[in-house]
Amino acid sequence: MPFDNSYARLPEKFFQKIIPEKVKSPELIKLNHELADELGLKLPEKQEELAAIFSGNKLLEGSEPIAQAYAGHQFGHFVPQLGDGRAVLLGEIINKAGKRYDIQLKGSGRTRFSRGGDGRSPLGPVIREYIISEAITNLGIPSSRGLAMVRSGETVFREKELPGAVFTRVASSHIRVGTFEFFASRRDNESVKILADYVINRHYPQLKEASNPYTALLEKVCEMQANLIAKWMRVGFIHGVMNTDNTSICGETIDFGPCAFMDSYDPATVFSSIDHHGRYAYGRQPKISQWNMAALAGCMLPLFHDNESKAREIGETIIDKFQNMFKKYYFSEMSRKIGIQGADEKTFEILNRILEMMDKAKADFTNTFRSLSRAINNEEIFIKQFSEPDSAEKWLIDWKMMLEEHGISEADAYETMHKANPAFIARNHLVEEAIKYATQDRDYSYANQLIEVLSTPYDDQSDKSRYADSPKPSERVYQTFCGT
Template sequence: MTNERIETGWNFDNSYARLPKLLFTSQTPTPVRSPKLIILNGALAKEIGLKTDSLQNEAGVAVFAGNQIPEGAAPLAQAYAGHQFGGFTKLGDGRALLLGEQITPKRERFDIQLKGSGRTPYSRGGDGRAALGPMLREYIISEAMHALGIPTTRSLAVVETGEPVIRETYLPGAILTRVAASHLRVGTFQYAANWGTVEDLRVLADYTLNRHYPKVESGEGQYLSLLKEVIKRQAKLIAKWQLVGFIHGVMNTDNMTISGETIDYGPCAFMDTYDLDTVFSSIDQQGRYAYGNQPYIGGWNLARFAETLLPLLHEDENEAVKIAQEAISEYMELYRGYWLEGMRAKLGIFNEEAVDNSLIDDLLGMMQKYRADYTNTFRALTMDKPEETAMFGTPEFIQWHKQWEERLGRQEESKEVSQQLMQNSNPVVIPRNHRVEEALEAAVNQGDYSVMESLLQVLSNPFTVSPKHEEYCTLPAPSNQPYRTYCGT
């Protein structure tokens, strides 16, 4: 091992680069003028075996900027396809490069990707760059998701490039270093299935099984097992999104990972007022990816994944379709089970009763009717302060609250134990949209990162009740203009 590796902790392997060549293009990042480290995730760096001190010196920052390739890395842009708002197209990393895979001291494997590192063959006319605001947004939201216990890609660092990017105006450029279990997507399989051979597809599937599902036994049925495992992880993931009011905003098939991690934080946001029709993304004009549609879009995307595996499921196409359909048909029941389990926990319920469905649905119906804040409603119930809910005093809430207390009384666990379950299941704070915007405005327009640092500190302990958290629980001021988020490309 060289001095550089010893000093920094970088320990690269490049297993993806050993896959069929149609799945990537080898390429180095485009150097930037004067990189400056904006934020480093010290806890994550240590977790994956890196030395934080050396990452902050000139050579360390040069790696995050793409100006220097660490020893052992083999940068490449990944090819993939995707259904974007329903329409199928050929895609790929248009502004990102995979440096390689960091092997941690625990022998875990994580992708290290630079986002905003310059043009690639898949840029489709874009400049391959990223603006500071969207990269900081991904840092904030992805780390908040991690603290909430939701599988997600992570953010290791953001550097400012010293070069502007042109969108509607001139904006400061930046590069995000993203850490992921992998960047394998449904769209990766769509690319292999459409433009590769069956053998290419088989190699990709075997690689995925080895990397993410090593407990699946090889042999007959292993590709059906792969499909079922991905279905299970996505059902669980999307249930977790729904349980905290997270809206991804752009659930295209190229944004659905095979590992079950949340990826790509473009026009994402967290819901304030409970409403199934909530949409924040400026490009989702029809509400395809609205909050209430996310579970169904998850199933649609998984059906597209199943289609790619048909040649591996059975040599007879009709039989393969039947096998795939049977597997996909289990998705919604799996999702509903994970979601119900999570909703019971949010209400302090340990066991199962038939009345739970109506108890949960009635509460959500009242929340929608009275435009209740999603997070704060469950927070108020957790803290036994029903008077702080928007529905307090209404006949239906009085009736519901009585039924809920009777339901809790029918289980063996004490009220204190139920309350502890609720505290562990209901975040006190989420990345409120107006707080995120406040942090980004201060950082990008004023060079003041203290607002973002304070926000990140609070979001790192989302289930903790603290006086410091109170101001982050307040709702935004009323506005005639709906909140809109943008993809940042």
């Protein structure tokens, strides 16, 4: 790997230099060849060598392994030190297109940030993160990605004995809102400035020309987050733990713990076993994202202005713009689900009506919108999604009239909806099925088949209909769990 480790050149207070702990008998489960090619990696062909590399047993030349320091607000409560408790950043590489990526191992052993944890990962969370991060990427949503999965040959102890594994994650960077909080909480304004300058140079170099690059940085990160959350909402994705330490500064989906895709539409949907009060419910994600951006603004106040009162006023002005930013992206994403490029007052009204109908009927979010794509030629397939057929028929009449008023042909509407409404998502019961067979029977075929289907989520795959079906009552997943 052609490493160029810029983060490791920052002051040592930003990280701990550490070598991954070796595992007993690594076994390669999966290598993402497509991603490896995109990164320009020239890897050995032997499974044993690949397993050694992606378990941390063999360090490649140029790697400078570090565990990154960060803090974070977890469910609204500040924790001054979190950090990579079970992850090691092997280094950064630059692909042929000149884009820089982090290569990180998860489950690679204890660090000084482990806080009593074992630093390892069970196999289940590794499979979950690989499947869902790839699914999110293929849905057209910015995300960290899975490069490899390795079974460690060791036992991990959680609520019971579980097989261990190591996950190799690729991201544009692993800098979080919590990274800023780590230094701001220590009143280390010099390090906050160093970090902000690093983020600007690495992710947003165009901001160097701004009159104040730091206020421009906050505004840019807000915009990236607003866009990201809108894309999550379009496909019914629920992150599960939108803590500030899980909020990427470069606008990517990161840290797939108790995440899930919504089956039946309900804005109050929560899956995370630790989210007892619904803080991170599907419908609350925009508000929480704004809250996280306010936490970032608080860290950066000394960079905005020498006068604290003036700095706070600047920060509040930017944060107050967040909801309008989000609404712009949200209605752009959601209007495409009903065949319209761009939105107006009438579009908002008819969009809200279908969501209210779905909420009342507890209709399947993904399948209902996908059926709308087909309703131009087969209205019945759409109407049967609802408990009140008359309301659905009336909505269809008004929807078709609106398309006509916008001058949108049925063919164009279909094309727009087909690209906005996936046929396949990483349904929770299918992910759990893949995990069960992998952990209990060493059978990875279920995971591999699911990954294959989710690689083209907008395509009709008639022979893969079971992957599109709503879960039966006995299959429904009500809780998901954090990997630690």
